[in-house]
Amino acid sequence: MGGFSLIHWIILAVLLLLLFGGSRFSNMMGDVAKGLKSFKQGLADEDEKKGLPPQAPPPPQPPIDITARPAEPEAPPPPAPPADDKPL
Numbered sequence: 001m002g003g004f005s006l007i008h009w010i011i012l013a014v015l016l017l018l019l020f021g022g023s024r025f026s027n028m029m030g031d032v033a034k035g036l037k038s039f040k041q042g043l044a045d046e047d048e049k050k051g052l053p054p055q056a057p058p059p060p061q062p063p064i065d066i067t068a069r070p071a072e073p074e075a076p077p078p079p080a081p082p083a084d085d086k087p088l
Contacts (some may be wrong), residue, residue, distance in 0.1 A: 004012075016025055047055075 020028070
């Protein structure tokens, strides 16, 4: 009851090609691509109308330092509590 596996996608693609034919299917995918492009253009136009500047990419992050550092000396263990060996 999860997602589709690779074999499911292959069977689906073969059925779509048989049903619609190669050229008709590619035309539909081209129309979908044009729709997505138009949608993105509409979002950019909307930002321009609001006076928002175009979104700039985030500034680059500084590189992560992965050089080995010397191990810190271990702290000596705490002293043991005094034993109560005195007779009562």
